[in-house]
Amino acid sequence: xxxxxxxxxxxxxxxxxxxxxxxxxxxxxxxxxxxxxxxxxxxxxxxxxxxxxxxxxxxxxxxxxxxxxxxxxxxxxxxxxxxxxxxxxxxxxxxxxxxxxxxxxxxxxxxxxxxxxxxxxxxxxxxxxxxxxxxxxxxxxxxxxxxxxxxxxxxxxxxxxxxxxxxxxxxxxxxxxxxxxxxxxxxxxxxxxxxxxxxxxxxxxxxxxxxxxxxxxxxxxxxxxxxxxxxxxxxxxxxxxxxxxxxxxxxxxxxxxxxxxxxxxxxxxxxxxxxxxxxxxxxxxxxxxxxxxxxxxxxxxxxxxxxxxxxxxxxxxxxxxxxxxxxxxxxxxxxxxxxxxxxxxxxxxxxxxxxxxxxxxxxxxxxxxxxxxxxxxxxxxxxxxxxxxxxxxxxxxxxxxxxxxxxxxxxxxxxxxxxxxxxxxxxxxxxxxxxxxxxxxxxxxxxxxxxxxxxxxxxxxxxxxxxxxxxxxxxxxxxxxxxxxxxxxxxxxxxxxxxxxxxxxxxxxxxxxxxxxxxxxxxxxxxxxxxxxxxxxxxxxxxxxxxxxxxxxxxxxxxxxxxxxxxxxxxxxxxxxxxxxxxxxxxxxxxxxxxxxxxxxxxxxxxxxxx
Amino acid sequence: xxxxxxxxxxxxxxxxxxxxxxxxxxxxxxxxxxxxxxxxxxxxxxxxxxxxxxxxxxxxxxxxxxxxxxxxxxxxxxxxxxxxxxxxxxxxxxxxxxxxxxxxxxxxxxxxxxxxxxxxxxxxxxxxxxxxxxxxxxxxxxxxxxxxxxxxxxxxxxxxxxxxxxxxxxxxxxxxxxxxxxxxxxxxxxxxxxxxxxxxxxxxxxxxxxxxxxxxxxxxxxxxxxxxxxxxxxxxxxxxxxxxxxxxxxxxxxxxxxxxxxxxxxxxxxxxxxxxxxxxxxxxxxxxxxxxxxxxxxxxxxxxxxxxxxxxxxxxxxxxxxxxxxxxxxxxxxxxxxxxxxxxxxxxxx
Numbered sequence: 001x002x003x004x005x006x007x008x009x010x011x012x013x014x015x016x017x018x019x020x021x022x023x024x025x026x027x028x029x030x031x032x033x034x035x036x037x038x039x040x041x042x043x044x045x046x047x048x049x050x051x052x053x054x055x056x057x058x059x060x061x062x063x064x065x066x067x068x069x070x071x072x073x074x075x076x077x078x079x080x081x082x083x084x085x086x087x088x089x090x091x092x093x094x095x096x097x098x099x100x101x102x103x104x105x106x107x108x109x110x111x112x113x114x115x116x117x118x119x120x121x122x123x124x125x126x127x128x129x130x131x132x133x134x135x136x137x138x139x140x141x142x143x144x145x146x147x148x149x150x151x152x153x154x155x156x157x158x159x160x161x162x163x164x165x166x167x168x169x170x171x172x173x174x175x176x177x178x179x180x181x182x183x184x185x186x187x188x189x190x191x192x193x194x195x196x197x198x199x200x201x202x203x204x205x206x207x208x209x210x211x212x213x214x215x216x217x218x219x220x221x222x223x224x225x226x227x228x229x230x231x232x233x234x235x236x237x238x239x240x241x242x243x244x245x246x247x248x249x250x251x252x253x254x255x256x257x258x259x260x261x262x263x264x265x266x267x268x269x270x271x272x273x274x275x276x277x278x279x280x281x282x283x284x285x286x287x288x289x290x291x292x293x294x295x296x297x298x299x300x301x302x303x304x305x306x307x308x309x310x311x312x313x314x315x316x317x318x319x320x321x322x323x324x325x326x327x328x329x330x331x332x333x334x335x336x337x338x339x340x341x342x343x344x345x346x347x348x349x350x351x352x353x354x355x356x357x358x359x360x361x362x363x364x365x366x367x368x369x370x371x372x373x374x375x376x377x378x379x380x381x382x383x384x385x386x387x388x389x390x391x392x393x394x395x396x397x398x399x400x401x402x403x404x405x406x407x408x409x410x411x412x413x414x415x416x417x418x419x420x421x422x423x424x425x426x427x428x429x430x431x432x433x434x435x436x437x438x439x440x441x442x443x444x445x446x447x448x449x450x451x452x453x454x455x456x457x458x459x460x461x462x463x464x465x466x467x468x469x470x471x472x473x474x475x476x477x478x479x480x481x482x483x484x485x486x487x488x489x490x491x492x493x494x495x496x497x498x499x500x501x502x503x504x505x506x507x508x509x510x511x512x513x514x515x516x517x518x519x520x521x522x523x524x525x526x527x528x529x530x531x532x533x534x535x536x537x538x539x540x541x542x543x544x545x546x547x548x549x550x551x552x553x554x555x556x557x558x559x560x561x562x563x564x565x566x567x568x569x570x571x572x573x574x575x576x577x578x579x580x581x582x583x584x585x586x587x588x589x590x591x592x593x594x595x596x597x598x599x600x601x602x603x604x605x606x607x608x609x610x611x
Numbered sequence: 612x613x614x615x616x617x618x619x620x621x622x623x624x625x626x627x628x629x630x631x632x633x634x635x636x637x638x639x640x641x642x643x644x645x646x647x648x649x650x651x652x653x654x655x656x657x658x659x660x661x662x663x664x665x666x667x668x669x670x671x672x673x674x675x676x677x678x679x680x681x682x683x684x685x686x687x688x689x690x691x692x693x694x695x696x697x698x699x700x701x702x703x704x705x706x707x708x709x710x711x712x713x714x715x716x717x718x719x720x721x722x723x724x725x726x727x728x729x730x731x732x733x734x735x736x737x738x739x740x741x742x743x744x745x746x747x748x749x750x751x752x753x754x755x756x757x758x759x760x761x762x763x764x765x766x767x768x769x770x771x772x773x774x775x776x777x778x779x780x781x782x783x784x785x786x787x788x789x790x791x792x793x794x795x796x797x798x799x800x801x802x803x804x805x806x807x808x809x810x811x812x813x814x815x816x817x818x819x820x821x822x823x824x825x826x827x828x829x830x831x832x833x834x835x836x837x838x839x840x841x842x843x844x845x846x847x848x849x850x851x852x853x854x855x856x857x858x859x860x861x862x863x864x865x866x867x868x869x870x871x872x873x874x875x876x877x878x879x880x881x882x883x884x885x886x887x888x889x890x891x892x893x894x895x896x897x898x899x900x901x902x903x904x905x906x907x908x909x910x911x912x913x914x915x916x917x918x919x920x921x922x923x924x925x926x927x928x929x930x931x932x933x934x935x936x937x938x939x940x941x942x943x944x945x946x947x948x949x950x951x952x953x954x955x956x957x958x959x960x961x
Binding site: 036210211212220223224225226228229231248252253255258259260261262263264265266268269270272273274275276277278279280281282283284285286288302303306396397398399400401404405438439440441442443444445448449450451452453454462 | 666667668669671673683684688689690691692693694695696699701702703704705706707708709710711713714731732734735739927928931932933934935938939941943945946947948949950952953956957960961
């Protein structure tokens with residue numbers, strides 16, 4: 001028999017479940033317990049486009065070094081789904097542990113002598129202890145969590161506390177849940193003492209951290225940013241953004257005296273209407289937003305062009321999923337970079353933000369609302385399914401009480417009253433490409449104008465004068481230059497050593513990108529790191545691009561879309577930019593990136609040798 | 612065609628009760644074809660808001676794309692306007708209304724803009740009972756692209772090209788009725804006497820008010836073979852009854868012989884007075900309204916006038932229980948929950 005994998009605070013557990021069986025909350029209970037033990041953890045839900053019955057997996061990576069990206073290879077598999085049992089069994093790492101429901105024997109053909117089998121009769125224990133079939137199902141999940149607590153040597157009290165806080169409002173559920181945990185714990189203790197050499201040991205690495213989904217943080221960010229109007233249409237994986245917005249609005253935005261809402265959420269008939277609602281509200285002076293995914297961005301494109309050309313502040317969160325078309329709707333990707341950057345016909349380009357953590361989802365939503373009003377243009381925040389729908393460990397979210405919203409250049413009644421010269425909606429008086437706007441209903445005589453997507457002069461009057469049109473389009477480019485100075489700058493690794501090699505990542509590729517850089521360093525490959533946080537690219541991005549001979553770009557799409565954007569914006573030689581791409585719908589891993597980069601050097605060496 | 616609009620104001624020009632002259636309700640000079648029905652509708656809109664004593668800047672005018680959607684430039688120059696994208700006026704209006712419930716909203720659309728490309732948005736803005744006027748300038752054809760049939764063209768009707776339409780016509784009033792509009796009317800651009808009280812009633816109506824105005828396209832669809840040309844429409848009009856709008860506090864001046872007229876009170880005490888005729892029916896009955904539209908159609912006539920009125924006090928804002936203060940007037944203090952609340956939220960995710 002192969003040696004058992006032995007590790008403390010550094011291994012991956014896979015839960016194989018059936019969708020809709022209540023496993024998600026049990027699995028989260030486990031992940032949260034790891035978090036509460038002070039050990040960095042990341043949890044990824046790999047789910048089907050289905051409500052009930054199809055296979056679903058939940059990966060938990062426990063890593064004391066704080067690497068939170070996905071890692072390939074499962075050290076421990078909790079197999080509760082008969083449909084995938086064989087696949088799961090075969091996927092286990094050599095030396096790993098196969099945990100299964102031993103109420104039924106494993107099929108005879110499952111024969112591996114390089115792994116440890118841990119059979120716990122979950123169904124039998126449930127049947128003996130519960131008569132209600134629904135409780136049997138739910139507690140089966142809790143029982144395996146209890147067994148894991150024993151096997152990984154985790155403090156049982158942490159689970160008790162989790163259960164107590166989870167069911168604080170349904171106190172009568174506390175005792176039976178703890179009871180179920182104990183059933184699993186005791187069985188494992190009795191039958192599998194010293195069977196498992198994977199351990200989770202308490203440390204103190206999660207101080208001031210939280211575990212939260214990116215979408216929850218985005219919705220919360222919109223509340224803090226003062227968004228009052230949301231138009232939306234349900235689409236995975238963005239729906240939970242609006243759900244979170246609504247939840248926190250109901251918690252924090254209901255007028256105490258009247259019981260009335262200081263927000264308006266309109267579920268629209270489609271994504272076209274959703275963005276139309278956002279545009280109408282923004283035009284009328286309210287902060288408004290929507291959340292969607294790739295198909296929604298396609299549908300919103302015409303309106304985005306209007307908002308760009310008529311200069312209306314629109315904030316959109318695009319929670320990317322695998323495309324094209326319906327693609328793999330419940331799998332992650334970073335494949336909307338180009339369609340978002342250049343959404344709509346004609347010459348258009350849009351400000352993009354790339355959050356990598358839930359905290360950044362919050363911060364960038366707040367910042368994004370300032371940017372749209374300052375720049376009077378659409379801003380699209382490109383999150384993705386991995387960031388949006390999985391809980392991520394991150395710094396806690398903070399609010400600076402001195403922070404004041406930047407509502408941009410808006411003329412109020414007094415401004416208009418004091419104006420002697422003729423006001424022009426599209427006049428660039430400050431030479432930054434950003435004109436002043438007025439909100440309907442402000443002044444009886446001054447400030448009214450006609451907003452249109454057709455060509456207009458500086459006074460918003462329809463024109464077909466080509467020169468006037470061209471001047472307006474050029475001014476929008478000047479505004480684009482201003483945008484470069486306002487968006488969040490790129491981030492660089494602290495140990496930048498002026499290497500000739502660079503590595504670029506953004507959004508959720510950040511986790512694996514950083515880890516890959518560490519892996520490569522051990523192999524003697526030194527890369528300067530840059531994390532892109534926004535488009536348009538600032539001067540710092542230009543500098544990095546020009547200071548490195550070869551740059552690897554880590555992306556989760558097929559066509560290296562960020563590379564295209566960089567090549568296009570900076571007129572770079574594409575040969576010097578080497579994309580490292582993953583498109584299988586699973587979050588990219590560090591090992592994959594490191595292998596790909598090493599392969600690149602090997603090929604280069606081979607080529608040199610041959611030549 | 613004139614190309615300069617005179618800015619001359621006669622010193623003795625009549626002003627309304629809030630001190631505005633009719634000029635204050637006008638807009639830029641129209642660039643539509645001479646004789647276009649749409650210009651008459653613009654004039655009726657101007658007259659209605661003037662007589663209703665509404666401050667021009669407290670109105671927002673929103674449109675889609677097409678000849679009809681150009682008209683908001685030609686009325687209410689002191690009001691903000693928004694010429695959005697084709698068929699999407701309803702969503703922009705919805706967002707605008709959500710942001711500020713205190714303005715009055717008039718949405719202008721055409722038959723292509725509403726019955727084809729914007730059908731989905733039309734249906735859903737009706738369902739929401741958005742507090743607005745939705746006015747369709749209906750000419751049965753696509754004017755700006757030179758006369759193709761629209762979805763409101765009747766079967767057998769032929770425009771300038773002489774090709775008979777083969778496809779069933781969409782009746783927007785029936786649709787609006789079915790979808791739950793509280794105020795449904797149809798009129799004719801050539802009948803100002805009827806159109807003005809209908810617009811006034813719509814202004815006063817709380818909730819969604821729909822007016823389908825047949826407005827002949829003089830260039831592409833004003834031939835004898837068209838059922839939306841001046842000649843045909845004039846010959847086939849059949850009104851629900853002569854209508855008059857009487858504002859609140861104003862005495863009823865037009866005295867109808869007892870039993871020959873019917874008053875419909877609006878929420879603020881204003882009245883719509885409808886002269887009884889052969890189509891006398893309960894205006895608040897959706898079923899009867901549908902019935903009358905159908906029976907008039909069977910007679911190859913066009914039913915105009917107020918077709919249905921049932922005030923549903925629950926407009927979108929009431930349905931979603933939003934505060935009385937316009938949302939765009941709430942300050943950061945009203946909206947941002949602050950750091951203490953955030954600390955409590957962080958604790959939940961520990």
